[in-house]
Amino acid sequence: MRKDRSKALFEKAKQFIPGGVNSPVRAFRAVGGDPLFIKRADGAFIYDEDDNAYIELINSWGPMILGHNHPMIREAIVRALENGTSFGAPTAREVEIAELIISMVPSVEKVRMVNSGTEATMSAIRVARGFTGRDKFIKMEGHYHGHGDSFLISAGSGAITMGNPDSPGVTVGTAKDTLLAPYNSLEAIESLVAANPNEIAAIILEPVPGNMGLVLPKPGYLEGLRKICDREGIVLIFDEVMTGFRLAKGGAQELFGVTPDMTTLGKIIGGGMPVGAYGGKKEIMDFVSPSGPVYQAGTLSGNPIAMAAGLAMLRHLDSHPEVFSQLNAIGDSLVTGFRSVLDELGLNFTINQLGSMYTLFFTDQEVYDFETAKKSDTALFGRYFQAMLSRGIYLAPSQYESLFLSTALTEDLVGKIVTAHGESIIEVMG
Numbered sequence: 002m003r004k005d006r007s008k009a010l011f012e013k014a015k016q017f018i019p020g021g022v023n024s025p026v027r028a029f030r031a032v033g034g035d036p037l038f039i040k041r042a043d044g045a046f047i048y049d050e051d052d053n054a055y056i057e058l059i060n061s062w063g064p065m066i067l068g069h070n071h072p073m074i075r076e077a078i079v080r081a082l083e084n085g086t087s088f089g090a091p092t093a094r095e096v097e098i099a100e101l102i103i104s105m106v107p108s109v110e111k112v113r114m115v116n117s118g119t120e121a122t123m124s125a126i127r128v129a130r131g132f133t134g135r136d137k138f139i140k141m142e143g144h145y146h147g148h149g150d151s152f153l154i155s156a157g158s159g160a161i162t163m164g165n166p167d168s169p170g171v172t173v174g175t176a177k178d179t180l181l182a183p184y185n186s187l188e189a190i191e192s193l194v195a196a197n198p199n200e201i202a203a204i205i206l207e208p209v210p211g212n213m214g215l216v217l218p219k220p221g222y223l224e225g226l227r228k229i230c231d232r233e234g235i236v237l238i239f240d241e242v243m244t245g246f247r248l249a250k251g252g253a254q255e256l257f258g259v260t261p262d263m264t265t266l267g268k269i270i271g272g273g274m275p276v277g278a279y280g281g282k283k284e285i286m287d288f289v290s291p292s293g294p295v296y297q298a299g300t301l302s303g304n305p306i307a308m309a310a311g312l313a314m315l316r317h318l319d320s321h322p323e324v325f326s327q328l329n330a331i332g333d334s335l336v337t338g339f340r341s342v343l344d345e346l347g348l349n350f351t352i353n354q355l356g357s358m359y360t361l362f363f364t365d366q367e368v369y370d371f372e373t374a375k376k377s378d379t380a381l382f383g384r385y386f387q388a389m390l391s392r393g394i395y396l397a398p399s400q401y402e403s404l405f406l407s408t409a410l411t412e413d414l415v416g417k418i419v420t421a422h423g424e425s426i427i428e429v430m431g
């Protein structure tokens with residue numbers, strides 16, 4: 002497999018861009034080797050600058066739930082382009098997408114569009130603070146909510162991958178208002194609440210975290226958080242940037258039947274364009290400017306091209322609920338295949354899966370929080386990643402990520418991935 006053009010581009014990129022990439026995990030530091038520079042993507046495949054084809058299991062870190070370059074999304078973008086690219090004024094599409102999101106996501110009664118998941122979570126915390134008049138919030142260890150200062154404390158995703166879960170540049174003053182709890186422990190939340198009476202504005206979490214690898218909530222955990230928040234007047238925020246419109250039409254909150262006060266969204270909501278959103282109860286969202294005093298704005302928020310792509314995507318998901326059962330079936334089939342290979346080889350690695358999200362952890366222990374996720378053998382993961390890549394399967398280049406499947410994965414492709422997985426495991430286990 003030739004990689005000359007990717008290699009040359011990376012050498013050049015490093016001269017002009019920090020680390021040669023515009024987002025850290027893309028640099029392949031956790032798995033070794035040089036990143037691939039991607040020329041195009043279609044359906045279940047991406048193609049690098051050297052014209053190698055790979056079956057895709059990242060899907061742009063989640064958004065491309067229908068596979069790449071879907072004709073319906075492409076056509077919506079092209080049609081919107083004919084009318085101009087940005088107006089900085091309200092549009093009909095913004096009203097349509099807001100109405101649709103509200104009809105799909107149980108907790109959302111009003112919604113504000115932004116340009117990324119990071120903006121959505123930063124804004125949601127500000128609104129929760131403004132609404133409650135309290136400064137502190139609780140975040141879970143190993144969860145990632147984008148790169149806002151107050152979230153870069155024991156953060157997951159690229160922050161763990163790069164070895165900086167606590168980023169320099171975040172001031173002590175900022176960090177003191179972020180309280181940390183291990184995921185899946187209601188006792189830890191009760192202790193923090195007792196130690197900070199009437200001081201906690203919000204609890205924010207990924208209801209099904211994907212940013213320390215995929216981890217599932219223990220039975221009763223999300224319900225328990227809901228009860229504590231109700232009792233203490235704390236705003237419960239589900240960060241569904243990954244899980245929204247993926248685990249179900251209404252995200253993890255629909256799947257688990259627990260309705261938060263606020264929800265943050267991203268990825269799928271933009272159909273591959275840069276979009277995020279935050280929404281929730283009317284009384285809370287009416288605190289946002291210009292209805293209320295909490296300021297939040299954006300030059301390109303509600304951008305007409307991005308809204309066209311997002312609307313096309315959400316309308317499709319709304320009118321084709323079978324997409325979710327199809328995705329679940331693809332996830333089940335892939336993971337059943339992986340497990341049977343591991344069983345045959347007498348290996349007991351943990352695979353966490355929910356629908357079209359999964360992570361294979363290179364540990365035989367149960368993974369239910371950040372500490373247990375860190376038991377995984379990341380060096381072994383790095384070798385497995387390279388073995389899969391050399392067989393034409395493109396995985397997320399870090400152990401601490403979830404994979405995201407798309408409807409473009411046919412049974413035939415699933416079979417190819419399972420075969421490559423078997424060969425790769427044999428290769429890396431020597």
Ligand code: PLP
Pocket residue numbers: 062117118119120122145146147148158207212240241242243267268277
């Ligand atoms: N929240 C979660 C759960 C995420 O997974 C991410 C990104 O992966 C973000 C927030 C940040 O979103 P963005 O990268 O669009 O800023």
